[in-house]
Amino acid sequence: xxxxxxxxxxxxxxxxxxxxxxxxxxxxxxxxxxxxxxxxxxxxxxxxxxxxxxxxxxxxxxxxxxxxxxxxxxxxxxxxxxxxxxxxxxxxxxxxxxxxxxxxxxxxxxxxxxxxxxxxxxxxxxxxxxxxxxxxxxxxxxxxxxxxxxxxxxxxxxxxxxxxxxxxxxxxxxxxxxx
Numbered sequence: 195x196x197x198x199x200x201x202x203x204x205x206x207x208x209x210x211x212x213x214x215x216x217x218x219x220x221x222x223x224x225x226x227x228x229x230x231x232x233x234x235x236x237x238x239x240x241x242x243x244x245x246x247x248x249x250x251x252x253x254x255x256x257x258x259x260x261x262x263x264x265x266x267x268x269x270x271x272x273x274x275x276x277x278x279x280x281x282x283x284x285x286x287x288x289x290x291x292x293x294x295x296x297x298x299x300x301x302x303x304x305x306x307x308x309x310x311x312x313x314x315x316x317x318x319x320x321x322x323x324x325x326x327x328x329x330x331x332x333x334x335x336x337x338x339x340x341x342x343x344x345x346x347x348x349x350x351x352x353x354x355x356x357x358x359x360x361x362x363x364x365x366x367x368x369x370x371x372x373x
Contacts, residue, residue, distance in 0.1 A: 206232035206254075207297075207329070208271035210264060210285050213239030218277040218299070218320050223248050225325035234271070236264055268292040273332055276304060277320060283307065286314070290346035293339025297328045307349065311335060313342045 207226070213219055219235065226233040227250045235245070236256045246255055256267075268274065274289030274296045282303035286296045290307075296314035298304040308314040315335065317328040 202270065203272060203294075204232075204270045206234050206271055208234050208236070208267055208274050208289070208294075209277075210236045210268070210274070210288070213237050213241045213245060215241050216278060217241075219245055220248065221320055221322050222275050222277050222325055223253060224322035225329065226250075226253055228322065229326055229329060231329070233275075234267060236267060265292070268294060273297050273314075273329075275325070277325065280304070287346050287349050290314070290342045293343045295332070295335075295337040295342060297325070297332065307346075309345060313337070313345050 209219055209222060211217055213235070219241065222233065223235075223245055227248070230250070230252050233253045234256060235253065236259060238258050242255065242257075249255070268289050269292040271289070271294055274286060274294055276283060276286045276296055276298040279299060279302040286298060286304060287307055289296055290313050296304075296308050298308055298314055298316055299320055300316035300318055304316070308316070310316055314337075315328055315331060317324040
């Protein structure tokens with residue numbers, strides 16, 4: 195996991211990931227064109243050319259950058275944006291591990307990894323208007339970076355291993371008792 199952000203939080207919003215159509219970065223670009231707020235997009239992919247053509251000057255594309263630089267962007271962003279539906283989605287947890295809130299589409303794995311109004315906020319429809327509404331509501335919320343990070347640590351690999359081991363041991367005990 196990333197170190198908890200101790201530096202200055204900047205004004206930019208962040209997207210990290212492979213740029214493919216189903217990840218819906220296009221609606222975020224449309225929203226930020228209207229909001230005229232800074233957005234940084236990290237990652238490459240077949241949708242990148244189209245996204246660059248759509249974007250106004252407030253949107254910066256960094257392409258693929260080293261992991262240690264990505265960590266810095268996570269730690270300093272105002273919020274991380276996750277517009278797609280995924281079964282799980284690791285990038286929102288990476289942002290949360292740096293203590294940063296997530297603005298996510300209310301669907302899929304986001305529902306399991308984000309606590310509304312505690313570690314992030316949701317938007318209801320995959321439209322630029324819905325994203326604009328969520329981004330604008332961010333100013334009315336107060337997020338505690340330590341609480342956000344502590345939540346993300348519940349998804350740590352060692353915690354997962356411990357929980358699986360405990361589940362197997364408990365199941366084995368119950369199986370032996372029933373015999």
